Amino acid sequence: NAGVTQTPKFQVLKTGQSMTLQCAQDMNHEYMSWYRQDPGMGLRLIHYSVGAGITDQGEVPNGYNVSRSTTEDFPLRLLSAAPSQTSVYFCASSYSIGTGYSYEQYFGPGTRLTVT
Amino acid sequence: DQQVKQNSPSLSVQEGRISILNCDYTNSMFDYFLWYKKYPAEGPTFLISISSIKDKNEDGRFTVFLNKSAKHLSLHIVPSQPGDSAVYFCAASRIHTPLVFGKGTRLSVIA
Numbered sequence: 001n002a003g004v005t006q007t008p009k010f011q012v013l014k015t016g017q018s019m020t021l022q023c024a025q026d027m028n029h030e031y032m033s034w035y036r037q038d039p040g041m042g043l044r045l046i047h048y049s050v051g052a053g054i055t056d057q058g059e060v061p062n063g064y065n066v067s068r069s070t071t072e073d074f075p076l077r078l079l080s081a082a083p084s085q086t087s088v089y090f091c092a093s094s095y096s097i098g099t100g101y102s103y104e105q106y107f108g109p110g111t112r113l114t115v116t
Numbered sequence: 117d118q119q120v121k122q123n124s125p126s127l128s129v130q131e132g133r134i135s136i137l138n139c140d141y142t143n144s145m146f147d148y149f150l151w152y153k154k155y156p157a158e159g160p161t162f163l164i165s166i167s168s169i170k171d172k173n174e175d176g177r178f179t180v181f182l183n184k185s186a187k188h189l190s191l192h193i194v195p196s197q198p199g200d201s202a203v204y205f206c207a208a209s210r211i212h213t214p215l216v217f218g219k220g221t222r223l224s225v226i227a
Contacts, residue, residue: 004159033214040125042219043160043205058214090159103148103209107159 001026004108006091012114013081021076021111023091031094032074033105036060036087043090049074081115088112119143120208122218131227135193139206139218142187146208150215151180151191154203163204164191196225 007022025032033048035058045058049068063085065077074093078085089112092105121140129135139149147168152160166173166180166189173180179192193200206218 035217040219042122043217045214045216048214092159103150103215104162104165105215107152107161109159110157 003027004091004093004106006089006108006111008111009109010112012116013078014116015081015083017081019078019081021078021089021091021113023074023076023108024072025074025091025093025106026072027093027106028071029093029095029106030071031105032068033058033092034064034066034074034076035090035092037090037110038087046076046089078113081113083115086113086115117142118218119146120206120216120218122204122206122221124221125219126222126224128224128226129196131198131225132195135191135196135200135223135225137191137193137204137206137221137223139189139191140187141189141208143208143210143216144187145210146216147211148209149180149182149189150207150209151178152205152207152217154205154220160205193223196223198225198227201225 004025030051034046035043044060047066049055055066088110090110091108094105150165151163153163154160164178166182182189203220203222205220207215209215
């Protein structure tokens with residue numbers, strides 16, 4: 001199993017540009033989520049999905065869109081990049097979020113995004 | 117309002133000694149707690165967890181203690197090794213809700 005994969009590893013955008021961060025998992029996990037990590041701020045939840053076709057907002061959803069058309073993929077779209085979105089983005093997946101399965105989440109290696 | 121707090125941004129410990137990382141939470145509805153470890157340029161990896169029905173869980177050199185009345189948990193690493201140097205995140209959850217993470221504590225184990 002490849003686990004959770006993220007592409008690209010690094011990206012530089014200009015203000016106003018749009019892009020999609022890709023995330024895929026091959027563990028048949030129902031639950032997927034996106035976090036951003038900023039210095040001194042820990043891991044903050046952007047959006048999450050409890051299954052294909054179902055998404056919900058996390059703590060910091062503004063400026064980001066998600067969709068979940070398949071179990072495997074959970075892309076994160078930046079509609080109009082801003083310098084405040086400079087961060088490291090992590091995708092994570094798990095079997096579920098509390099229906100009797102493990103709460104343990106598996107994280108991808110991250111995407112380092114810089115917006116100039 | 118921060119629901120999971122790690123009040124020590126950093127901790128330095130000598131190799132072979134005990135490392136104690138602390139975490140406080142405010143939401144009494146949390147029923148599951150986890151610790152993650154993160155190396156630079158990598159994603160966080162799961163380390164150890166504890167259910168709210170327990171007060172201790174041990175896995176090799178790592179032990180997590182939960183004090184529900186104080187809303188406090190701690191991670192003990194004994195003995196500490198240089199390879200343990202990383203950022204440690206505390207996380208908490210309750211059924212049907214995503215994990216909430218603390219801001220992390222950077223542990224440096226000095227040889």
